[in-house]
Amino acid sequence: MTVWDRPEPPTRPTPLDRERIVAAAIALADEGGLEAVSLRKVAARLDAGPMRLYGYISTKEELFDLMVDEVHAEILPEERPGDWREALRGHAHRTRRATLRHEWLADLLGGRLTLGPNALAVSETMLSALDGLADVDTVMRAVATVSAYTTGAIRREIADLRSERATGLSKLDWQRAHGPHVSRMLATGRFPALAKAMHEGAEVDAETSFSTGLEWVLDAVATKLAPLPG
Amino acid sequence: MTVWDRPEPPTRPTPLDRERIVAAAIALADEGGLEAVSLRKVAARLDAGPMRLYGYISTKEELFDLMVDEVHAEILPEERPGDWREALRGHAHRTRRATLRHEWLADLLGGRLTLGPNALAVSETMLSALDGLADVDTVMRAVATVSAYTTGAIRREIADLRSERATGLSKLDWQRAHGPHVSRMLATGRFPALAKAMHEGAEVDAETSFSTGLEWVLDAVATKLAPLPG
C-alpha cells in the first residue's frame, strides 16, 4: 500500500457562500432563463446536494432577490452624474442594458421590493441627484415615475424580443408569424386604428424607442422640478 | 332488478370549453395567487382529469395568456371617452383597478405580448382615441409610453402591497418591519438621501400616487401631440 493506493480522503467540499451560490444561479439564468434555475442545478454546479444551499438561503424566492440585487451592482453609476436628468437617464439606460445582458431580470423587475445593499445604493444615487431641487415628495415622485416607465418599457421590450425570437421572424412578418389569428382579426375590420398602426408605423429600433419615451417622461419631470416662474 | 338497482350510466362529464377552463383558473388565481393555479386543480374544479384540459389548451402558458385576455374584457371602456387624455387616463385606471381585483395580473402584466381579442380591442380604443392628433408613430409612442408607466407603477404598487401584507405592518413601521436589515443600512449613514426620504416623506395613498405620476406622463404626451406653435 503506497500513497498512490490510498484513496483520497473524502473531498472536503469547497465551502460555499452566498456569493458563489448567487453567481451560479445567475450563470444558469443567463444560459437558460429563470426557469432553468432550480436549487438542484445550482447546487450541482457547486458540487453540492440541494439541501446544502439551505444553510445560506432560506427559500428560492430569497435566491431570486439576491440575484436581482447582485445585478444592481452593474446598474450603479461609475461616476457622479452631471445633473439630475443625466442621473435618471443614465439609470434607465443602465437598467435596460443590464436586462439585455440578463434577460431573466425582466421577469423579476418590479415584481418584489428589492432592499439589498446594491439596490439601496442605486436608489440613494438617484435620490441624491435630485436632492434639493424640490420638496422630498416631488423628488420621490420623480424617481418613482421614471422607474415605473423604465420597468414597464423594459418588460415590454423583452416580451417583444422573445416573441420575435420564438417565431424567428422580424416585426415585418409579425402578423403572418402570429399565425392566422392576428391577421384574421385585423382583416375583420374591427380594428382599423390598429391595422393602420401596423401598416403605416415605421419600424424603429428598440433603443430609440426606449429613449424617446424616456425623454418624454424626463421632460415631464423637468416641468415639475422647476415649474415656470409666475 | 329495478331501475333503482341499475347503476347510473357512467356520468357523461360536462363538456368543457375554453371559457369554463379560463373561468376556473381565474377563480383559483383570485383565491390563492398565480402559484395556486395548477392544471390539476383547474381540472379538479371541472370534475375532470388533468389531461382533459389539453384538448382545449396546449400549454400552461397558453392558459395564462387566456386569463390575461379575459381580464382585458374588464378593462375595455364602457363608453366612448371624451378626448384622448380621458381615454388614456381611463385605460390606466381601469387596468389598475382590474389588477387590484386580480392581483395575479401584476405578475403577468407586460410579461408577454397579449394578442387576444379583448387585448386587441383595448389597444384599438386607445389608438383610435389618438387617431389624427399626430403622425402614426407619435400616436404609437404615446400609447406605449403611458402603458409602460402603467405597467411599471402597478407592479410596484402590488409589490408594496404584498410586502406590507407579509409583514402585517403599515409603511410607518416599514423600517422596523423589514428587520434589522434596512434600519441598519440606513443607520450606517451611507444612504443619507434615502434616510431623508424615509423620514420626511409624507405617506400618500397608493391611488393618489399612481394618479399623480400618470398625470405627469399625460402632460408630457400632451406637449408631443400638440407642440406649441413656433
Add this chain to the structure above:
DNA sequence: CTCATGTCGATACACTGTATCGATGCCTTA
C-alpha cells in the same frame, strides 16, 4: 355483427421545492 379508426384521459415520468432526522464529524471534558 365485425372490424377499423380516432379520440380521450388514466398512467407514468422526470423534475420541482423543501421537511425531516439519522449519520457524521468536532469540541469539550475526564
Add this chain to the structure above:
DNA sequence: TAAGGCATCGATACAGTGTATCGACATGAG
C-alpha cells in the same frame, strides 16, 4: 489520550408539478 455530547449537515423522502405516451374505449363504416 480516550470518551462523550452536541451541533451541523445533507441524504432521503414527500407531495406536488407539467406534460408525453399509449391502451382502452366509443364510434362509425362495411
